[in-house]
Amino acid sequence: xxVAVKGGEKAIDAAHELLAKKRRGDxxxxxLDTRQIEQQLKLSVDRVMAEGSxxxxxxxxxxxKQAQGDLVEAVFLIRAYRSTLPRLATGVPVDITGMRxxxxxxxxxxxxxxxxxxxxxxxxxxxLLDFRLMADGDxxxxxxxxxxATDETAPETQRPYSPAEGTPSVASxxxxxxxxxxxxxxxxxxxxxxxxxxxxxxxxxxxxxxxLARGDEGFLLALGYSTQRGYGRNHPFAGEIxxxxxxxxxxxxxxxxxxxxxxxxxxxxxxxxQFSVQADGKARLSSGYGxxxxxxxxKAMAMALVDRSLRIGEFDESADSPAQQExxxxxxxxxxxxxxxxxxxxxxxxxxxxxxxxxLRRLRKxxxx
Amino acid sequence: MxxxxxxxxxYNFAYLxxxxxxxxxxAILKGIAIPGCQIPFGGREMPLPYGWGTGGIQVTxxxxxxxxxxKVIDQGADDTTNAVSIxxxxxxxxxxxxxxxxxxxxxxxxxxRIPETPLKAGQTLVYQVPIPEPLRFIEPSETATRRxxxxxxxxxxxxxxxxxxxxxGHVSTAYAYPVMVNQRYVMDPSPxxxxxxxxxxxxxxxxxxxxxxxxxxxxLPPYTRVxxxxxxxxxxxxxxxxxxxxxxxxxxxxxxxxxTDDEGSRLFVCSDTDYxxxxxxxxxxxxxxxxxxxxxx
Amino acid sequence: xxxxxSAPGQQQGQPPxxxxxxxPLLEVHQLSHLxxxxxxxxxVSFELYPGEVMGVVGESGSGKTTLLHTLAGNxxxxxGYIHYRDRQGDVLNLQSLSEGEQMRLLRTDWGFIHQNPRDxxxxxxxxxxxxxxxxxxxxxxxxxxxxxxxxxxxxxVEIPLSRIDDQPRTxxxxxxxxxxxxxxxxxxxxxxxxxxxxxxxxxxVQARLLDLLRRLVVSLDLSVIIVTHDLxxxxxxxxxxxVMKEGQVVESGLxxxxxxxxxxxxxxxxxxxxxxx
Numbered sequence: 001x002x003v004a005v006k007g008g009e010k011a012i013d014a015a016h017e018l019l020a021k022k023r024r025g026d027x028x029x030x031x032l033d034t035r036q037i038e039q040q041l042k043l044s045v046d047r048v049m050a051e052g053s054x055x056x057x058x059x060x061x062x063x064x065k066q067a068q069g070d071l072v073e074a075v076f077l078i079r080a081y082r083s084t085l086p087r088l089a090t091g092v093p094v095d096i097t098g099m100r101x102x103x104x105x106x107x108x109x110x111x112x113x114x115x116x117x118x119x120x121x122x123x124x125x126x127x128l129l130d131f132r133l134m135a136d137g138d139x140x141x142x143x144x145x146x147x148x149a150t151d152e153t154a155p156e157t158q159r160p161y162s163p164a165e166g167t168p169s170v171a172s173x174x175x176x177x178x179x180x181x182x183x184x185x186x187x188x189x190x191x192x193x194x195x196x197x198x199x200x201x202x203x204x205x206x207x208x209x210x211x212l213a214r215g216d217e218g219f220l221l222a223l224g225y226s227t228q229r230g231y232g233r234n235h236p237f238a239g240e241i242x243x244x245x246x247x248x249x250x251x252x253x254x255x256x257x258x259x260x261x262x263x264x265x266x267x268x269x270x271x272x273x274q275f276s277v278q279a280d281g282k283a284r285l286s287s288g289y290g291x292x293x294x295x296x297x298x299k300a301m302a303m304a305l306v307d308r309s310l311r312i313g314e315f316d317e318s319a320d321s322p323a324q325q326e327x328x329x330x331x332x333x334x335x336x337x338x339x340x341x342x343x344x345x346x347x348x349x350x351x352x353x354x355x356x357x358x359x360l361r362r363l364r365k366x367x368x369x
Numbered sequence: 370m371x372x373x374x375x376x377x378x379x380y381n382f383a384y385l386x387x388x389x390x391x392x393x394x395x396a397i398l399k400g401i402a403i404p405g406c407q408i409p410f411g412g413r414e415m416p417l418p419y420g421w422g423t424g425g426i427q428v429t430x431x432x433x434x435x436x437x438x439x440k441v442i443d444q445g446a447d448d449t450t451n452a453v454s455i456x457x458x459x460x461x462x463x464x465x466x467x468x469x470x471x472x473x474x475x476x477x478x479x480x481x482r483i484p485e486t487p488l489k490a491g492q493t494l495v496y497q498v499p500i501p502e503p504l505r506f507i508e509p510s511e512t513a514t515r516r517x518x519x520x521x522x523x524x525x526x527x528x529x530x531x532x533x534x535x536x537x538g539h540v541s542t543a544y545a546y547p548v549m550v551n552q553r554y555v556m557d558p559s560p561x562x563x564x565x566x567x568x569x570x571x572x573x574x575x576x577x578x579x580x581x582x583x584x585x586x587x588x589l590p591p592y593t594r595v596x597x598x599x600x601x602x603x604x605x606x607x608x609x610x611x612x613x614x615x616x617x618x619x620x621x622x623x624x625x626x627x628x629t630d631d632e633g634s635r636l637f638v639c640s641d642t643d644y645x646x647x648x649x650x651x652x653x654x655x656x657x658x659x660x661x662x663x664x665x666x
Numbered sequence: 667x668x669x670x671x672s673a674p675g676q677q678q679g680q681p682p683x684x685x686x687x688x689x690p691l692l693e694v695h696q697l698s699h700l701x702x703x704x705x706x707x708x709x710v711s712f713e714l715y716p717g718e719v720m721g722v723v724g725e726s727g728s729g730k731t732t733l734l735h736t737l738a739g740n741x742x743x744x745x746g747y748i749h750y751r752d753r754q755g756d757v758l759n760l761q762s763l764s765e766g767e768q769m770r771l772l773r774t775d776w777g778f779i780h781q782n783p784r785d786x787x788x789x790x791x792x793x794x795x796x797x798x799x800x801x802x803x804x805x806x807x808x809x810x811x812x813x814x815x816x817x818x819x820x821x822x823v824e825i826p827l828s829r830i831d832d833q834p835r836t837x838x839x840x841x842x843x844x845x846x847x848x849x850x851x852x853x854x855x856x857x858x859x860x861x862x863x864x865x866x867x868x869x870x871v872q873a874r875l876l877d878l879l880r881r882l883v884v885s886l887d888l889s890v891i892i893v894t895h896d897l898x899x900x901x902x903x904x905x906x907x908x909v910m911k912e913g914q915v916v917e918s919g920l921x922x923x924x925x926x927x928x929x930x931x932x933x934x935x936x937x938x939x940x941x942x943x
Contacts, residue, residue, distance in 0.1 A: 012450055083384075083415065086386065195413075196411050197411045327512065336418075337419045339419075341499070344418065348450075351445065351481045351640055352544040352562065355543035356544075358543065359543045363537055363539065516765075519765075520765060520766040521766070522803070528788075534809055535795070535830075601808045
C-alpha cells in the first residue's frame with residue numbers, strides 16, 4: 001500500500017544507474033570519443049550549438065554523447081550549463097560580407113559578383129543508403145587517391161573556403177538599384193538579450209530574430225512550410241544563402257581597439273519576398289532574414305520565412321495565419337521550454353486529479369438526488 | 370566560498386551566480402510591493418526541465434541563506450520523486466540543512482499543496498507555477514491580458530463562473546482556483562486544490578510564486594487579503610470527504626485516493642505526509658499512555 | 667480632472683433638442699481620421715441631442731464606418747475633438763480620458779452594434795452570459811440577479827427564454843443580432859452606435875429587427891448614431907441625416923427634407939438611384 005510515492009529517493013538512484021548503463025550500451029564495443037562526435041556528427045553538433053545558443057563544439061559533442069544522441073536533451077544540457085557562465089564581453093557585429101565562404105548560392109540570379117559556390121551539400125546527392133559506410137571500409141579512404149583538397153590543382157569547388165576578399169550580398173545589390181526595402185536605421189538602444197531578459201510583448205524585430213535563432217528547427221520548419229502552403233503566403237525567393245567562417249571580435253575596455261578572438265561558422269539566408277509600397281510611394285521588394293550557428297541551411301531558411309511572416313505590422317498585413325502571430329510563434333518556438341512543459345505531465349498530479357474526481361462524484365450524486 | 374560540508378565546489382552557492390540572484394530578489398521585492406501582480410524577470414535555464422519547478426527553484430535559490438533549513442514537497446509529500454530531486458539539488462549546490470517537518474523549515478518549496486500545519490511568521494512558502502496568468506485560458510494573448518490587469522478588466526472571470534453554475538449548478542474549477550488579491554489583482558494561486566485557498570488569506574508567512582518557463586513571479590506579503598472569486602448567492606466552498614484518513618484518522622485534511630487492488634477497492638490517506646505522520650505518532654503515544662494508565666489502575 | 671470641460675451649471679448655446687432637452691449629448695468638432703488622402707473621415711462636426719437618432723449615409727468607402735469607429739473610441743482621432751455630456755451633466759473630452767475611463771464609458775453609457783454579430787458577441791459563451799457580461803464587469807456578483815437580467819432582456823428582444831443557456835453560434839443571424847442588442851442594452855446605455863445593423867439579413871428578418879429597434883429607441887429614450895447605405899433604413903429610423911462622400915459631410919439636415927428634397931448633386935444621385943415603389 002502507498003508504494004507509488006514511497007521510496008522516491010532509492011528509485012531515483014537506481015534509475016540513474018540504469019540510465020548510465022543504457023547510455024554506454026554494449027561494453028564490448030569501444031566507447032564513443034567526443035572528438036569523433038565533433039568531427040563525424042558535425043551537423044548534430046551545429047544544431048545543438050544553435051538551439052543551445054552557445055558556440056562551443058567540444059561541449060556540444062559532450063552533450064550529445066551524454067544525451068545518447070537526443071538532440072533536444074543535448075540542447076537542454078547546454079542551456080543549463082550556459083546559465084552558470086559569466087558574461088565577459090559583448091562581441092562586435094560580425095562582418096558577413098567578409099565571410100570566408102564554403103558555400104554561397106542564389107536562386108534569384110544565375111550569376112552574380114562573387115559567383116555561386118556549391119560547397120558540401122546533400123542537395124544533389126541521391127538519397128541511397130551507402131552500405132560501404134556500414135562495412136569496415138571507410139569510403140573516405142577511397143577518396144585518398146583523388147587530389148587532396150589543399151592541392152593547388154584541385155578544382156575550385158573542392159577548396160575548403162574562399163579567400164576573405166569580401167563578397168557583396170544579394171540584398172545590397174538589389175538595394176543599389178533601389179529595388180529592395182530600406183530597413184529602419186539601427187536603434188541606439190542596446191540590443192535586447194533574451195538569455196538575460198524576459199521576452200515582453202509586443203516585441204521588436206531584433207528580439208524576434210534572437211528568439212528564432214535559438215528556436216526549434218522542426219517547429220520553425222513547419223511554420224515556414226505553412227506559409228508556402230498558403231497560411232500567410234509571402235512569395236519567397238532564396239535570394240542568397242551563404243555558409244562559412246567569420247571572425248569574432250571584441251573591444252576590451254582596457255585596450256580600446258578591436259581584437260579577433262576566433263572564428264565562428266555561420267549560415268545566413270536572405271529571403272527576397274513580395275514587393276510592397278513604402279512610405280515614399282515607391283514599391284520595393286521585402287525580405288526575411290535567417291542566421292544560425294554552424295552549417296544549417298534548413299534552419300536558416302525556415303527562420304527567414306518566419307521572420308518575414310512576423311513582419312506583418314510593417315506591411316499593413318493581417319495576422320490570419322499561425323506563422324504571422326508573434327505571440328504564438330515566439331512563445332512556442334523554444335524547445336527547452338516546450339519539452340520541459342510537455343514532460344512535466346509525467347510528474348504526479350494526484351492532488352489536482354483528486355479534486356476533479358471529488359467534483360465529478362459530487363455532481364453525479366446531486367444528479368441522482 | 371565558505372566551507373559547507375555537502376556543497377559541490379564547482380558551482381556558486383545555490384547554483385545561480387550572485388548577479389542573477391540579485392536580479393531575482395529585485396523582482397521579488399517588486400512583487401511584494403504590488404501583491405498579486407505578475408512581475409517579469411530574466412529567468413535562466415536551470416538544470417531541471419521547465420515545468421518541473423524551475424520558477425520555484427530560482428526563487429528559492431535567490432532567497433536561501435547558508436543557515437536556512439529547507440523543506441520541499443510535491444503533492445503534499447516530501448518523498449515524491451520530484452521533491453526528492455529538488456531537495457537534493459539544493460543539498461548539493463548549497464549544502465544547506467533540509468527537513469521533512471513543516472515547523473522546522475525556514476523555506477518550503479511546494480508544488481500543488483499548502484501544508485496542513487499552519488505556517489508561522491518568518492517562514493516563506495515558495496510555489497512552483499506552471500501558468501501564472503489566470504486569464505490565459507480566456508484570452509491567449511499576453512498583450513491583451515496585461516492590458517486587462519492594468520485596467521482591472523476582470524468581468525470575464527465571473528463570466529466563466531456564471532457559465533459553470535448555469536451548466537452544472539457549481540463552479541467546476543477544483544484546483545488553480547482564481548483569487549482576488551488585496552482587492553486589486555486577480556491571481557492564479559498555482560494548481561493547489563481549492564481546499565487550500567482559504568490558507569492563502571491573511572497568512573503570517575511570506576508566499577512567493579515563481580513561473581520559470583513564463584518568466585514571471587508574484588508574491589503575497591504576510592497578512593494579505595486573498596478572496597476566492599464567487600457569487601453572493603453561490604459562495605466559494607472547499608472540498609469535503611465522507612471518508613477519513615486510513616492512516617491517522619484525520620477528517621480535516623486533503624485526502625489522496627489510493628487504489629488497493631484489482632477490484633477497485635480504495636482508501637483515502639492524507640496528501641500531507643508530514644501532517645499524517647505527526648498524527649500517527651501522537652495516536653500511538655496516546656494509546657500507549659492509555660495502556661499505562663490501565664496497568665497502573 | 668482635466669477631462670471635464672464644464673459642470674452642469676454652466677450654460678452653453680441653446681439649440682433645440684429632439685426631445686426638448688436643451689444641451690447636446692455629443693458635440694463633435696472638426697473630427698478627422700484618415701487612412702490615406704480622401705479615405706476615412708475629415709473635419710466632421712455635428713451635435714447630437716438626447717433621444718435623437720442620427721443617420722450617416724453614403725456609399726461604401728465614403729468614410730462613414732471610419733467616422734463611427736472614431737466616434738466610439740475604437741480609432742484615435744487625428745484632429746478635432748469629441749465632447750460627451752455624462753449622466754451627472756459633466757462634459758467629458760474623450761481624448762483626455764484614460765484608457766480605463768474610456769473603456770468603462772464604452773461599456774456602460776455607450777453601446778456598439780456591429781454589422782456582423784460575430785464581432786460583438788462571445789459565440790462560445792451562453793446567451794445569458796453574453797447579456798450578463800456588462801453587469802459582471804460593473805461588479806454584479808449575484809447569480810440570481812444576472813439570470814433575471816438575462817431573462818428580461820431576452821424577452822425584450824424576442825428571444826425565447828428557453829435559449830438562455832444556448833451558445834449564440836447555434837442562433838440564426840437575426841437572433842444573433844437581437845442578442846447583440848440585448849447585450850448592449852443591459853447596462854442601460856444612453857448612446858448607441860450602430861454599423862449597418864440590418865446588413866446581411868433577409869428582408870423579412872430585416873423588417874422585424876427594424877421594428878424592434880424603433881420601439882426600443884423610443885421606449886428607452888436612446889440617442890443613436892446609425893451608419894447605413896440603405897436609405898429605407900435611414901428613413902425608418904433616423905430623425906436627421908448626414909450624407910458623406912470621400913470622407914467629407916456634403917449635406918445634413920432632417921431626414922425627410924434630405925430624402926425628399928436633396929440639395930447636393932451627390933445626394934440627388936444617391937436618392938434617385940433608389941427604386942421608389
